[in-house]
Amino acid sequence: xxxxxxxxxxxxxxxxxxxxxxxxxxxxxxxxxxxxxxxxxxxxxxxxxxxxxxxxxxxxxxxxxxxxxxxxxxxxxxxxxxxxxxxxxxxxxxxxxxxxxxxxxxxxxxxxxxxxxxxxxxxxxxxxxxxxxx
Numbered sequence: 436x437x438x439x440x441x442x443x444x445x446x447x448x449x450x451x452x453x454x455x456x457x458x459x460x461x462x463x464x465x466x467x468x469x470x471x472x473x474x475x476x477x478x479x480x481x482x483x484x485x486x487x488x489x490x491x492x493x494x495x496x497x498x499x500x501x502x503x504x505x506x507x508x509x510x511x512x513x514x515x516x517x518x519x520x521x522x523x524x525x526x527x528x529x530x531x532x533x534x535x536x537x538x539x540x541x542x543x544x545x546x547x548x549x550x551x552x553x554x555x556x557x558x559x560x561x562x563x564x565x566x567x568x569x
Contacts, residue, residue, distance in 0.1 A: 533541070
């Protein structure tokens with residue numbers, strides 16, 4: 436890097452950033468970016484062309500990211516739909532089991548619940564052969 440022509444650290448940083456941008460975006464575009472020597476003698480047209488290429492590359496990156504995000508959102512929406520459907524099914528099943536259970540079974544079930552855990556996490560086992568697990 437030839438930094439003699441740059442007086443301030445800011446000028447050096449801009450020079451380094453432009454060189455990085457050229458190589459990075461050139462690799463993204465598959466080598467379509469024309470290499471431009473960036474120094475104080477570079478013409479205004481080459482700087483404008485470079486800026487245009489950088490903008491095109493950034494648009495390309497943005498489009499790829501937006502596509503990936505949209506794809507992920509669709510997958511998550513589908514998972515949410517499946518979970519909502521499964522939750523509705525389990526709620527209907529729970530309601531049905533509560534209506535079919537005898538008052539004694541419901542009382543026994545409620546007594547098994549500890550105060551810290553309002554809902555059972557482990558599956559309940561039948562109390563006797565032919566009995567209900569509710």
